[in-house]
Amino acid sequence: MENNINKDPQSMSFLDHLEELRWHLIRATIAVLVTAIAAFVAKEFIFDVLIFGPKKPNFPTYKALCNLSKLFGLDESLCFKELPFSVQSRKVAGQFSVHIWTSITAGFIVAFPYVLYEFWKFIAPAMYDNEKKYSKGFIIICSFLFFLGVLFGYYVITPLSINFLGGYQVSPEVLNEFDIDNYIALVRTSVIACGLIFELPVIMFFLTKVGLVTPQFLKKYRKFALVIVLILSAVITPPDIVSQVIVAIPILILYEVSIFISKIVIRKQRKQNKNLIQQS
Structure with missing residues (x-):
C-alpha cells in the first residue's frame, strides 16, 4: 500500500490501480463497521426512538399534520x-438478524461522508489541479444533500407510508400484524432511496462535465423527467396522490437546480476554452 501511494498515477499498472481501490474499499468498510458497532450498542435509541418512532402517535410529523389540520379548520381529521x-x-x-443489518445500515448512513472521501481520494489522481481544490466542497455538498434526503425520507416518506399502509384494511376480519423485516425494510428503503435521489444535482454536475448532458437537453426532456419523477414517487410512497405529490415536489426542485448547475458548468467550460484560444 505504501509503495502505491508514492507512485505516479500515470505510471501505475491496472493491477496497481486495483490494489489502490482495494485499500480504499477496506478503509471505507472499516469506517462503516466501526459506526455499525456503535449503532449495535445503542440498540434502545436506534430501535425505540428512531425505527419505531414513526409508529408512535407523538411523532413530530403527526404532530405537525395535526396542528395544520386545526389551523385550516379541519378539526382533528x-x-x-x-x-x-x-x-x-x-x-x-x-x-438478532434485524439488529445486525439495521446497525450496518445505520453505520453506512453515518459514515457516508468518509465513504465519499475514500471514493474521492481514488478518483482524485485522474483530475486536474484546479478540480482537486474543490474536493472539500464536493464532500460537504454531497454529504449535505444525502443527509437532507435521509431526513426527508425519515420525517416525510416513512410516516406517510406507515400511516397509510398500517391503517389500510381490505376487511375488519384481517388484522395488520407486520413482520419486523418488512417494517424495517420500508423504513430503510424510504430513507436511503431519498438520500440517493437528493444527489441528483451532483450527478448532473458530473454528467455535464463529461459532456453527456446539457442544459438544453434537460429542458427539452423536462416533461419526460416529470413522468419519471411521478413513477419514482409512486414506487417509494404508498399509492395515494397526496404522498406522491409531496415526494415529487422536492425532486422536481432538484431537477430545476440541476439545470441551473448544468448552465454554470457549461458557462465555465466555454470561458476556459475561450481563454485557451486567446493564449494560443
Missing part, C-alpha cells in the same frame, strides 16, 4: 391517536 397495527418477529433469529 389529521390527528392520529393510535396506529392500528403491531410489529412481530416470526423467526427464531429474526430479531
